[in-house]
Amino acid sequence: MSVQPQPLTQQLNRLAARGRRRLLQVIWFKANRQAIANALLSLPIMPLTALILAEATGVSTGSTMSLALLMLVIALVVYALSVALKLLNTPVSRSQSLAVFDEAMKSQQRIVTADEFLQQPVTSGFQVAAINDASATVDQALNFRFKPLTGWWSGVSGYAYSVAALACIVLISHFFMEPAGTKLPASVANDGSSLTTPRQTNEATLAAQNQAQSGATRDNSQPEPTTITPSASPRLMANTMQVPNDTLSAQSAKTNATAGAAAGNTKQDDSPSSSGTSGSSGASSGSPKSASRQNKASSGKPEAPSDTAQSMAQRQSAAVMNNGEPASGSPAAAGENAAQQQDESADSEQNDATQPSGSAADDSPASGDNDSAAPASTPAKAAAKAAKPATEARKGQQQQQQNQSGNQSNRNSQNSGNQAGDDGKKQSRGIGGLMLSVPMADQFIGTQGPGPQQQKTQQTTPEKQISEQPEAQARGHASGNTGQHSLSQEEAWEKRLLQGFYKRGDNPQTNQNKKTRGQD
Amino acid sequence: MQANLVVTSQDNVFFCEHFAAIRSEVANMMVGQQAVIDGVLTALCAGGHVLLEGVPGLGKTMLISTISKAVNLPFSRIQFTPDMMPADIQGSSVLSETAGGGHELTFQPGPIMSNLVLADEINRATPKTQSALLEVMQEKQVTVGRKTFKLDEPFCVMATQNPVDQEGTYPLPEAQLDRFLFKLVVGYPTEQDYHTIIDRTTSGEEVVVSPVASGEILNQMRQIVRRMPVSEEAKTFAIRLVMGTQPGSQYATDSVNQYVALGSSPRGIQSLMLAGKVNALLNQRSAVSADDIRAVALPVLRHRMVLNFKAQASAVAADDLIITLV
Numbered sequence: 001m002s003v004q005p006q007p008l009t010q011q012l013n014r015l016a017a018r019g020r021r022r023l024l025q026v027i028w029f030k031a032n033r034q035a036i037a038n039a040l041l042s043l044p045i046m047p048l049t050a051l052i053l054a055e056a057t058g059v060s061t062g063s064t065m066s067l068a069l070l071m072l073v074i075a076l077v078v079y080a081l082s083v084a085l086k087l088l089n090t091p092v093s094r095s096q097s098l099a100v101f102d103e104a105m106k107s108q109q110r111i112v113t114a115d116e117f118l119q120q121p122v123t124s125g126f127q128v129a130a131i132n133d134a135s136a137t138v139d140q141a142l143n144f145r146f147k148p149l150t151g152w153w154s155g156v157s158g159y160a161y162s163v164a165a166l167a168c169i170v171l172i173s174h175f176f177m178e179p180a181g182t183k184l185p186a187s188v189a190n191d192g193s194s195l196t197t198p199r200q201t202n203e204a205t206l207a208a209q210n211q212a213q214s215g216a217t218r219d220n221s222q223p224e225p226t227t228i229t230p231s232a233s234p235r236l237m238a239n240t241m242q243v244p245n246d247t248l249s250a251q252s253a254k255t256n257a258t259a260g261a262a263a264g265n266t267k268q269d270d271s272p273s274s275s276g277t278s279g280s281s282g283a284s285s286g287s288p289k290s291a292s293r294q295n296k297a298s299s300g301k302p303e304a305p306s307d308t309a310q311s312m313a314q315r316q317s318a319a320v321m322n323n324g325e326p327a328s329g330s331p332a333a334a335g336e337n338a339a340q341q342q343d344e345s346a347d348s349e350q351n352d353a354t355q356p357s358g359s360a361a362d363d364s365p366a367s368g369d370n371d372s373a374a375p376a377s378t379p380a381k382a383a384a385k386a387a388k389p390a391t392e393a394r395k396g397q398q399q400q401q402q403n404q405s406g407n408q409s410n411r412n413s414q415n416s417g418n419q420a421g422d423d424g425k426k427q428s429r430g431i432g433g434l435m436l437s438v439p440m441a442d443q444f445i446g447t448q449g450p451g452p453q454q455q456k457t458q459q460t461t462p463e464k465q466i467s468e469q470p471e472a473q474a475r476g477h478a479s480g481n482t483g484q485h486s487l488s489q490e491e492a493w494e495k496r497l498l499q500g501f502y503k504r505g506d507n508p509q510t511n512q513n514k515k516t517r518g519q520d
Numbered sequence: 521m522q523a524n525l526v527v528t529s530q531d532n533v534f535f536c537e538h539f540a541a542i543r544s545e546v547a548n549m550m551v552g553q554q555a556v557i558d559g560v561l562t563a564l565c566a567g568g569h570v571l572l573e574g575v576p577g578l579g580k581t582m583l584i585s586t587i588s589k590a591v592n593l594p595f596s597r598i599q600f601t602p603d604m605m606p607a608d609i610q611g612s613s614v615l616s617e618t619a620g621g622g623h624e625l626t627f628q629p630g631p632i633m634s635n636l637v638l639a640d641e642i643n644r645a646t647p648k649t650q651s652a653l654l655e656v657m658q659e660k661q662v663t664v665g666r667k668t669f670k671l672d673e674p675f676c677v678m679a680t681q682n683p684v685d686q687e688g689t690y691p692l693p694e695a696q697l698d699r700f701l702f703k704l705v706v707g708y709p710t711e712q713d714y715h716t717i718i719d720r721t722t723s724g725e726e727v728v729v730s731p732v733a734s735g736e737i738l739n740q741m742r743q744i745v746r747r748m749p750v751s752e753e754a755k756t757f758a759i760r761l762v763m764g765t766q767p768g769s770q771y772a773t774d775s776v777n778q779y780v781a782l783g784s785s786p787r788g789i790q791s792l793m794l795a796g797k798v799n800a801l802l803n804q805r806s807a808v809s810a811d812d813i814r815a816v817a818l819p820v821l822r823h824r825m826v827l828n829f830k831a832q833a834s835a836v837a838a839d840d841l842i843i844t845l846v
Contacts, residue, residue, distance in 0.1 A: 110809075129529065496684070
């Protein structure tokens with residue numbers, strides 16, 4: 001047996017290069033797993049930061065797409081940094097490169113030992129024997145093929161995946177919150193009683209108005225561009241009514257003037273304002289109804305100044321809708337029609353009104369004045385009755401919208417959202433539209449928003465509740481022998497442990513042994 | 521270079537052949553317990569001492585006596601008792617009568633003055649007597665009065681102790697435990713071994729153990745072991761293994777930090793190296809590898825780790841901790 005160091009050295013160099021490549025591959029494999037986990041863990045940074053900024057400062061943080069792009073960029077950067085750091089902090093030495101083959105082939109470190117002995121002066125026969133012993137193993141290693149590494153994506157902890165899912169959820173919530181901002185509307189915190197009370201009167205008035213409008217030749221299925229909802233702000237209503245401004249102002253004045261006169265008078269000639277305006281004859285056919293509503297509204301519960309303006313605006317809008325309709329018949333017939341419509345509206349209000357203030361409005365003297373009017377014509381009555389379901393449905397929607405909004409500012413937002421824009425696109429209803437709201441008095445907490453509010457307080461006494469007697473008291477005393485218990489079986493090591501523990505403390509020789517232990 | 525190769529290959533063959541011969545001869549008398557026989561012979565070839573722990577009746581004394589017959593070395597047995605004095609082990613000077621009618625003190629060597637010493641139930645001796653063995657085991661010499669007596673090589677102390685029946689015993693101090701190369705646990709024989717034991721010991725058959733080696737051969741074997749080279753990988757592995765038994769070190773595991781009060785001393789690394797070399801020679805290799813260190817880690821380190829009360833209360837043994845380290 002002869003030693004051939006040169007070829008063996010070259011073979012070992014080749015093995016070292018192959019082993020280094022293999023080790024780097026394994027390191028990258030493991031680094032990839034860790035880097036994926038780090039990248040997934042870094043996903044929530046951007047959406048959470050955006051959410052916190054939006055909540056704390058109210059600053060808009062950009063669109064969801066930009067956030068998603070930033071998330072991806074940050075994740076990629078974290079991934080690249082993790083892999084780079086792992087590769088840089090894991091140096092691969094020559095002995096490690098060769099040890100890869102020893103481990104794979106179970107050669108008991110023959111290759112590594114031979115390489116080590118070749119790099120130093122050979123001083124003993126054992127070293128030469130070790131080198132020669134490794135030559136056969138080196139030949140086998142040159143033809144050895146490692147198993148391919150698979151499943152680089154596996155092994156990532158479920159925690160990382162859950163964090164990534166959380167990031168996606170936050171991003172999706174940001175998407176939904178984006179149009180209306182990230183702040184929750186303050187209407188959620190308002191008192192529930194204030195939601196419905198100020199608008200009940202408006203709802204009754206509006207229902208009557210809508211009923212009157214639907215009693216005309218208009219198609220109820222068509223959306224009324226200027227349909228006034230109880231939540232519509234006076235400003236908005238004023239904006240929508242700015243087109244025929246002159247007519248509005250004239251008609252509003254005439255409406256107020258003829259509110260009381262049209263109910264009892266069949267002749268409009270006595271009304272200076274109505275005769276003064278030709279166009280008002282047609283308007284007056286509908287205006288008595290609105291006038292009656294106005295009377296009811298005015299004779300009902302005292303309204304806040306904003307409510308009065310709101311009702312005024314509603315009537316103006318109704319007048320706008322009625323504007324352009326031809327006058328129906330003579331003033332007397334118009335008066336009869338008006339009276340008939342008033343009765344119909346009174347009936348519909350009595351049937352439809354669910355709020356006490358609405359019914360109170362019906363019981364007002366103004367309604368009494370309306371009842372004294374002449375019986376309405378049959379077609380108008382039928383039309384009015386036909387319009388009842390639509391009116392009721394609209395009224396229900398309006399009521400629901402009232403409850404959802406909560407306060408004036410939210411009403412503004414809803415009006416801005418509900419109102420179809422000039423471009424006809426559907427706008428979001430805001431966060432209120434997403435909430436399942438149930439009108440509950442005294443359940444909302446928080447700061448009051450601007451707008452008319454009415455609070456009700458009711459003192460309640462706590463109810464006594466009788467608790468049932470616990471079962472323990474009914475059991476009675478337990479007495480008697482508990483029975484025998486089996487002794488615990490001690491194992492041999494337990495006995496030795498206890499014996500040793502107690503003996504070491506008592507035996508003076510043991511204490512002396514403890515002293516001698518320090519002497520070595 | 522060629523001569524070294526020849527010597528080397530002969531050394532390998534020489535070692536392996538004599539080792540196998542001694543083993544087979546001992547196996548003629550001992551039934552089973554092959555791991556214990558290999559451990560005692562490994563310690564004998566590595567130049568260390570052995571501590572055998574087992575319940576009575578497992579053949580610990582017979583094993584050592586059989587080995588002594590197989591290697592043809594003087595064998596002495598010391599039965600330790602609580603009233604034993606150091607002079608009973610080392611020897612003492614006695615007054616003897618000379619030919620002229622005078623008297624003189626002559627030194628009478630004790631039973632420790634032998635090549636193979638069986639210290640039976642060593643934990644029954646008092647610490648004073650146990651300490652008398654410390655110098656002998658480490659220095660392989662006996663100092664009595666002003667005289668120092670060197671012991672002949674090979675010298676090996678094979679001590680036994682009973683794990684149960686600890687009444688009136690004195691646990692060995694850590695300093696003395698550290699001087700044993702191996703601690704071997706002798707267990708019960710298998711069912712097949714029982715059949716063989718019955719056939720051999722209760723019948724008329726008489727087993728004779730022939731000497732197949734000598735003191736000289738054992739010395740040569742020890743020199744071969746000393747010449748075995750160790751790679752840096754194996755050294756690094758052994759060093760980290762020993763450091764791993766020390767609580768608070770960078771290589772200690774959580775369980776070691778939790779349950780170990782005192783780890784292995786540097787004698788542990790020496791024992792690992794010597795025993796690893798013997799294991800490499802037995803596997804027909806010319807250098808020590810990490811696998812050889814792993815093979816001898818348990819008997820080398822199990823008696824060098826002092827466990828705390830928490831480990832005793834949790835029934836955690838040193839073997840469990842060593843397995844987690846290797």
